[in-house]
Amino acid sequence: MKVERLFNHLGYYRVAPVQNLEELLTLVEYGCEPFDLVVINAALTAGSLDLYEFFLDNCQVRHALIFNDQPSRLASMPLCVKQTIHVSPISLPDPMCIQRLMSSVDVDARAPLPEGPMVD
Numbered sequence: 001m002k003v004e005r006l007f008n009h010l011g012y013y014r015v016a017p018v019q020n021l022e023e024l025l026t027l028v029e030y031g032c033e034p035f036d037l038v039v040i041n042a043a044l045t046a047g048s049l050d051l052y053e054f055f056l057d058n059c060q061v062r063h064a065l066i067f068n069d070q071p072s073r074l075a076s077m078p079l080c081v082k083q084t085i086h087v088s089p090i091s092l093p094d095p096m097c098i099q100r101l102m103s104s105v106d107v108d109a110r111a112p113l114p115e116g117p118m119v120d
Contacts, residue, residue, distance in 0.1 A: 001017065002092060003017075003039055003092070003093060003098075004017050006093065006094075006095055006098045007098060009095065010095070010098060010099060010102065012102070020044065021044055021045050021046075021048065021049060024038070024040065024044070028058065028060045028061060029060070031060055034059065034060045034061065034062055035060060035061050035062065036062050036063060036105050037061075037062065037063045037064070037065065037101070037102075037105050038055070038061050038063070038064045038065070039064075039065045039067070039093065039098075040064070040065070040066055040067070041067055041068045041092075042066050042067065042068045042069035043068050051064070051066045051069070052066065052085060052087065055084075055085050056085065062084065062105070063084050063085075063086070063101070063104070063105050064084070064085045064086065065086045065088065065093065065097075065101055066085070066086070066087045066088070067088045067089075067090055067091070067092065067093055068088075068089070068090070068091050068092075069087050069088065069089065070087070070089055086101060
Protein backbone atom coordinates (compact mmCIF):
# COMPACT_ATOMS: atom_id res chain seq x y z
CA MET A 1 0.00 0.00 0.00
CA LYS A 2 2.90 2.36 0.71
CA VAL A 3 4.27 1.90 -2.81
CA GLU A 4 0.84 2.66 -4.30
CA ARG A 5 0.71 5.91 -2.30
CA LEU A 6 4.14 6.90 -3.63
CA PHE A 7 2.85 6.56 -7.19
CA ASN A 8 -0.39 8.41 -6.35
CA HIS A 9 1.61 11.27 -4.83
CA LEU A 10 3.51 11.59 -8.13
CA GLY A 11 0.27 11.64 -10.15
CA TYR A 12 0.09 7.98 -11.21
CA TYR A 13 -3.27 6.41 -10.45
CA ARG A 14 -3.46 3.32 -12.69
CA VAL A 15 -1.94 1.12 -10.02
CA ALA A 16 -2.93 -2.52 -9.52
CA PRO A 17 -1.70 -3.73 -6.12
CA VAL A 18 -1.49 -7.49 -5.55
CA GLN A 19 -1.26 -9.45 -2.31
CA ASN A 20 0.58 -12.54 -3.55
CA LEU A 21 2.56 -14.03 -6.41
CA GLU A 22 -0.45 -15.84 -7.87
CA GLU A 23 -2.32 -12.54 -8.31
CA LEU A 24 0.68 -10.98 -10.03
CA LEU A 25 1.09 -13.91 -12.42
CA THR A 26 -2.61 -13.82 -13.28
CA LEU A 27 -2.55 -10.08 -14.02
CA VAL A 28 0.54 -10.33 -16.19
CA GLU A 29 -0.60 -13.44 -18.04
CA TYR A 30 -4.16 -12.30 -18.77
CA GLY A 31 -3.65 -8.55 -19.07
CA CYS A 32 -5.13 -6.91 -22.15
CA GLU A 33 -2.26 -4.45 -22.50
CA PRO A 34 1.38 -4.73 -21.46
CA PHE A 35 2.27 -3.14 -18.14
CA ASP A 36 4.56 -0.12 -18.43
CA LEU A 37 6.04 -1.01 -15.04
CA VAL A 38 5.80 -3.74 -12.43
CA VAL A 39 7.21 -2.99 -8.98
CA ILE A 40 7.63 -6.06 -6.81
CA ASN A 41 9.15 -6.97 -3.47
CA ALA A 42 11.44 -9.96 -4.08
CA ALA A 43 10.22 -11.46 -0.79
CA LEU A 44 6.77 -11.95 -2.38
CA THR A 45 8.10 -14.96 -4.29
CA ALA A 46 9.80 -16.58 -1.27
CA GLY A 47 12.37 -17.94 -3.74
CA SER A 48 9.77 -19.84 -5.81
CA LEU A 49 10.30 -17.75 -8.95
CA ASP A 50 13.36 -16.09 -10.44
CA LEU A 51 11.86 -12.63 -10.98
CA TYR A 52 14.75 -11.42 -13.11
CA GLU A 53 14.33 -14.32 -15.56
CA PHE A 54 10.54 -13.92 -15.49
CA PHE A 55 10.70 -10.26 -16.53
CA LEU A 56 13.69 -10.55 -18.88
CA ASP A 57 11.80 -11.66 -21.99
CA ASN A 58 8.23 -11.04 -20.84
CA CYS A 59 6.44 -9.04 -23.54
CA GLN A 60 3.66 -8.15 -21.06
CA VAL A 61 6.04 -6.10 -18.88
CA ARG A 62 8.04 -3.20 -20.32
CA HIS A 63 9.92 -2.26 -17.12
CA ALA A 64 10.35 -3.93 -13.75
CA LEU A 65 11.66 -2.82 -10.38
CA ILE A 66 12.54 -5.72 -8.11
CA PHE A 67 13.22 -4.32 -4.67
CA ASN A 68 14.48 -6.02 -1.52
CA ASP A 69 16.80 -8.16 -3.68
CA GLN A 70 20.50 -8.33 -4.46
CA PRO A 71 21.57 -6.72 -7.77
CA SER A 72 24.87 -8.65 -8.02
CA ARG A 73 23.86 -10.79 -11.00
CA LEU A 74 23.30 -7.69 -13.16
CA ALA A 75 26.97 -6.73 -13.16
CA SER A 76 27.63 -8.98 -16.16
CA MET A 77 24.45 -8.16 -18.10
CA PRO A 78 24.46 -5.84 -21.13
CA LEU A 79 23.47 -2.25 -20.39
CA CYS A 80 20.37 -2.43 -22.62
CA VAL A 81 18.95 -5.18 -20.41
CA LYS A 82 19.72 -3.32 -17.20
CA GLN A 83 17.66 -0.34 -18.37
CA THR A 84 14.39 -2.27 -18.31
CA ILE A 85 14.90 -4.46 -15.24
CA HIS A 86 16.00 -2.65 -12.11
CA VAL A 87 17.09 -4.66 -9.08
CA SER A 88 17.58 -2.94 -5.75
CA PRO A 89 18.57 -4.09 -2.26
CA ILE A 90 16.43 -1.39 -0.61
CA SER A 91 13.58 -2.74 1.51
CA LEU A 92 11.05 -0.22 0.16
CA PRO A 93 11.39 2.31 -2.69
CA ASP A 94 11.39 5.95 -1.63
CA PRO A 95 9.82 8.85 -3.57
CA MET A 96 13.11 9.77 -5.28
CA CYS A 97 13.64 6.18 -6.44
CA ILE A 98 10.14 6.04 -7.94
CA GLN A 99 10.54 9.47 -9.54
CA ARG A 100 13.85 8.49 -11.20
CA LEU A 101 12.38 5.22 -12.38
CA MET A 102 9.27 6.87 -13.81
CA SER A 103 11.35 9.40 -15.74
CA SER A 104 12.74 6.52 -17.82
CA VAL A 105 9.42 4.66 -17.99
CA ASP A 106 7.56 7.79 -19.17
CA VAL A 107 10.13 8.42 -21.92
CA ASP A 108 9.67 4.87 -23.22
CA ALA A 109 5.87 5.11 -22.99
CA ARG A 110 5.87 8.27 -25.14
CA ALA A 111 8.27 6.85 -27.73
CA PRO A 112 6.58 5.80 -30.97
CA LEU A 113 6.26 2.08 -31.52
CA PRO A 114 8.48 0.71 -34.29
CA GLU A 115 6.61 0.20 -37.52
CA GLY A 116 6.17 -3.35 -38.71
CA PRO A 117 6.79 -4.53 -42.26
CA MET A 118 4.38 -3.28 -44.90
CA VAL A 119 1.98 -5.94 -46.17
CA ASP A 120 0.17 -5.47 -49.47
